[in-house]
Amino acid sequence: MMIAPPQARRLLIVLFRKPGFWLGLMMLLWPPLWGQEDSSRYGGTVLIGLKGDFDSLNELRAADSDALQVIQFMLFRSLTRLDEHLQFAPDLAQSWQFSHGDSVVTFELRRDVRWSDGVPTTAEDVWFTWRLAIDPEVGYPAASRFDLVDTVIVAGRYEVQFRLRRPYPDVLYDLQMPILPKHVLEKIPPDSLSAAPFNRQPIGNGPFILKEWKANRRVVLEANPNYPPQRPYLNRVVFTIIPDETVLLNSLLTGEVDVVPSLTPLGFRQAQEHPQVRAIRYQGRNFTFVGWNNRHPFFTVQVRRALTHAINKQEIIQTLLQGFAQPANGPLLPFVWAYDPELPTLEFDPEKARRLLAEAGWQDTDGDGVREKNGQPFEFSLKTNAGNQIRRDVAVMIQAQLRQIGVRVNVDIVEWNLLIRQVFGEKDFDALILGWDADFTVNPAPLWHCRAIEEGYNLVSYCNPRVDSLLELGRSISDRERAKPIWREFQRIIVEEAPYTFLFIPDQLAGVRRRVHGVDMDVRGFLAGITGWWIPVQQRKYKSRQSYRR
Known part of the structure; x- marks a missing residue:
């Protein structure tokens, strides 16, 4: 038996008299319940229902918003990320600093990140990504994000520098x-990247790894066990493709899927009433629009303005979206610092629409209810994608509204992947209804710059040299207050010339089965917090791979 020396006995007596001593001793001796609670969260499969398949899982090729979220939040790491407060947080880069008057940004990378094939992620990958993104043969639609990057320097195995042409506020x-x-990817010629197997079989370094992609059926991702600082809670995430919105909603209500990130207003109401479903409404950052193909001989500026005046956005919002939206007024959304709150808009005014059409030479001379010019009736096709009931209904309502001013519209519902080919590749459409996810930065060039007709997302082939100069000038000014007048003029030109009719900014309406915990969706996207999703052990399903096969 050992006896403590007098000094130790006096110390123990003092400690015993301190009230915090016993609490500390209990925390040391008590079983590690906190660690056990965390470890019990690991495991389980979540099924997410989507209306359409992904187009690509390569950032350089993807246009589908769901695919881009999977790329950003599940498969790959970026230098930084936005946290739930929309502040920059470390991701692949553990730190960064500005120097040389904010014209150089140096990133220090984590040393423990590996690609899913085991190869370390280094500064060479960052440099290579930049080179690919700006290569015109690659045709990255958002290449303009690097317009103000002069060069990228590999300063060490885990250190990379971006040297800017000039400082600007949105660089991060x-x-x-x-x-x-x-x-x-260095083994693939840049002009062959669009057909590379990588687009459907990516090697990533994110929290999940692609395991299976059955076209138009399902996409399966599994947790990356080597993802630092810790792997996600879920073992597996399965995206199930269910094009029909009614079937998709029923799959949520019956528990065949756990999450539907995009519900109709009617579906949202039904989800609110279901005891096993949590209905989530959160701020969106996308807008829905009618795009007028500027190559079409009908759609002059005056005619586009007339058509915009004839469309009743408030009727669409109240009737079809049950008020779950706000009107979209221009090319920048209200949460962006450069947004012009006093932007003049083309308000609903059917009489003005009729007058503008008559001035443009469109008259109903034969009394059949359809205007004509030079013997050609004013008739066109309005396309949108199959599986989106809201867009289908919007198209039908616009068809009825334009009929009131003597314009005949034929609604054309097209399968998603075919629509992407027709619109992005061939520009084969008269007008279309689509939506864009807006970015947190102010860089509208991929939608509106003349060069973006071939290299970006300028689907409507709009080209205005003054707009080009404003886009370039606005991005070059680091002081936001000095830049605001530039962006104000840009927004006003777009509204005045009406290459789009901006319709609405929908609230994001989602449904989540209550067995899935930790789901907080926000303006960043529905997958932003997926590494924290978890399922209690007693509520887990899908024990084997066969169990989630449809």
Whole structure:
């Protein structure tokens, strides 16, 4: 038996008299319940129902918003990320600093990140991603995000510098692009990247790894066990493709899927009433629009303005979206610092629409209810994607509204992947209804710059040299207050010339089965917090791979 020396006995007596001593001793001796609670969260499968398949899982090729979220939040790491407060947080980069008058940004990378094939992620990958993104043969639609980057320097195995042409306020937003693996993609000629197997079989470094992609059926991702600082709670996430919105909603209500990130207003009401479903409404950052193909001989500026005056956005919002939206007024959304709150808009005014059409030479001379010019009736096709009931209904309502001013509209519902080919590749449409996810940075060039007709997302082939100069000038000014007048003029030109009719900014309406915990969706996207989703052990399903096969 050992006896403590007098000094130790006096110390123990003092400690015993301190009230915090016993609490501390209990915390040391008590079983590690906190660790056990965390470890019990690991495991389980979540099924997410989507209306359409992904187009690509390569950032350089993807246009589908759901695919871009999977790329950003599940498969790849960016230098930085936005946290729930929309503040920049470390991701692949553990730290960064500005120097040389804010014209150089140096990133220090984590040393423990590996690609899913085991190869380390290094500064060479960052440099290579930048080179690919700006290569015109690649045709990255958002390449303009690097317009103000002069060069990228590999300063060490885990250190990379971005040297800017001039400082500007949104640089960290622009450098959030997911980093790609050099050792995989350097073997592929840039002009062949669009057909590369990588687009459907990516090697990533994010919290999940792609395991299976059955076209138009399902996409399966599994947790990356080597993801630092810790792997996600879920073992597996399965995206199930259910094009029909009614079937998709029923799958949520019956528990066939756990999450539907995009519900109709009617579906949202039904989800609110279901005891096993949590209905989530959160701020969106996308807008729905009618795009007028500027190559079409009908759609002059005056005619586009007339058509915009004839569309009743408030009727659409109240009737079809049950008020779950706000009107969209221009090319920038209200949460962006450059947004002009006093932007003049083309208000609903059917009489003005009729007058503008008559002035443009469109008259109903034969009394059949359809205007004509030079013997050609004013008739066109309005396309949108199958599986989206809201857009289908919007198209039908616009068809009825334009009929009131003597314009005949034929609604054309097209399968998603076919629509992407027709619109992005061939520009084969008269007018279309689509939506864009807006970015947190102010860089509208991929939608509106003349060069973006071939290289970006300028689907409507709108080209205005003054707009081009404003886009370039606005991005070059680092002082936001000095830049605001530039962006104000840009917004006003777009509204005045009406290449789009801006319709509405919908609230994001989602449904989540209550067995899935930790789901907080916000303006960043429905997958932003997926590493924290978890399922209690007693509520887990899908024990084997066969169990989630449809």
